Structure formats: structure tokens, C-alpha cells
Amino acid sequence: MNTMIKVAPSILSADFSQLANEIIKIEKAGADWVHIDVMDGHFVPNLTFGPPVVAAIRKVTKLPFDVHLMVTNPQDLIEPFIKAGADIITVHAETAPHLHRLIQTIKEHGKKAGVSLNPSTPLAVVEEVLDDLDMILIMSVNPGYGGQKFIPGAIDKISRLQAKIEQRKLTIDIEVDGGINASTARQVVAAGATILVAGSAVYGAPDMTQAIKAIRGLD
Numbered sequence: 001m002n003t004m005i006k007v008a009p010s011i012l013s014a015d016f017s018q019l020a021n022e023i024i025k026i027e028k029a030g031a032d033w034v035h036i037d038v039m040d041g042h043f044v045p046n047l048t049f050g051p052p053v054v055a056a057i058r059k060v061t062k063l064p065f066d067v068h069l070m071v072t073n074p075q076d077l078i079e080p081f082i083k084a085g086a087d088i089i090t091v092h093a094e095t096a097p098h099l100h101r102l103i104q105t106i107k108e109h110g111k112k113a114g115v116s117l118n119p120s121t122p123l124a125v126v127e128e129v130l131d132d133l134d135m136i137l138i139m140s141v142n143p144g145y146g147g148q149k150f151i152p153g154a155i156d157k158i159s160r161l162q163a164k165i166e167q168r169k170l171t172i173d174i175e176v177d178g179g180i181n182a183s184t185a186r187q188v189v190a191a192g193a194t195i196l197v198a199g200s201a202v203y204g205a206p207d208m209t210q211a212i213k214a215i216r217g218l219d
């Protein structure tokens, strides 16, 4: 049992016609953060939310907004999403030749900065910015869609990242996204993950409260 684990349901799996209610539902069910998947139809083959949608849903909850930018030009969208109400902004290393600058921009606005790695991207790409990061998001599916199958290679990647964080005595959260359910959650938490993103396992569950508890490992 680990009470330090945070669960961040992804509204990608919500009913978009009822978005405000869908956010209120996860808040009542015990979610820690709201995970918002921003997709541009270019870096990933899907198109989702822009800053106006985030500004609109900001009015319905005080839960932290965990904004995951799956976009080709993250530098153009950091400030608009912060103005819209983001608390944590994560950019993909694959989209950012000037990763250090982007992280500094996020932090200068007083927000938490994360970097995400696709399944095929090695940990080495964040080596030089580790000291500046609040969070690393390990993708356990190829980004673009909810409801995909967890890629088991993520577990060893999380263990190696956790060892590196410990060795450097840093405080960085490890978030995992894709195919998370009660069973995969246990495996990634054992490897060192602290924040679990779950879309279909929460929104597709008959009892959301129970699903969140099970993912957190408190069932």
C-alpha cells in the first residue's frame, strides 16, 4: 500500500459532450490531478483540446491540471496553456531541441515542468536537464490514443530512471501514461512510479471510486 501515489485520470477517455460533469465525477471519485492530453494531429495522429477548452474546464474544479503537450511546437503553446489554468506542463523531448529553455520558461511562470519520453526514446535525452525537472513522464504506449495495451519495456525503463534519480539525490516524480490499470499500476509503482495516468480504466469502470482506489493500490 502506498499513500504517496497520485492518480491522474485522463479526460481523453471522458464523454466530451459532458466534459464539465466528467471532471466533477473524477474529483468526487478521488482523483488527485486532471490529466489533459493535448494532441495536435501532427506529432501524434489525433487532435484534442486547445487553451479555450482548458480555460472553460478550469472553472469546474480546483484539482491541479496536468497538461501533457503532444505537439510539434510546444514553445508556442506553453504560455497559452498556463494562462488557461495549467499547473503542470509536460513537453515531449522528441519535439524540443531547446529542452532546457522550455523547462525554464515553464518554471519562470511558477509552474511544474515535466518532460515526456516515447517508448522508443532513451533516458539519456534527459540526462543534462535532470536537475531542472519536477517530473518525467514515461509513455507506456505510443502516444495518440486511449485504450492501448501497456508496453512492458516501460517497467525496466522506470527502474533505471528511479535508480538514476536516487543516485543523484534528486526529487523528481515519475509519471506513467498508457495502459494503466490496477495490475500494471502495481508493476510500475514497484519500479518507482509515483503518478499514474489512467484513461479507459477510470472512465470505463462501473465504479470510478473503486477503479481509482485499485490503481492507487488501496483496494
Ligand SMILES: O=C(CO)[C@H](O)[C@H](O)COP(=O)(O)O
Pocket (backbone or CB within 6 Å): 010, 012, 013, 035, 037, 068, 141, 142, 143, 144, 145, 146, 147, 148, 177, 178, 179, 180, 197, 198, 199, 200, 201
Ligand atoms: O496520453 C495518452 C495517449 O497518448 C493517454 O493519456 C493514455 O493513453 C491514457 O489512456 P489509457 O489509460 O486508456 O491508456
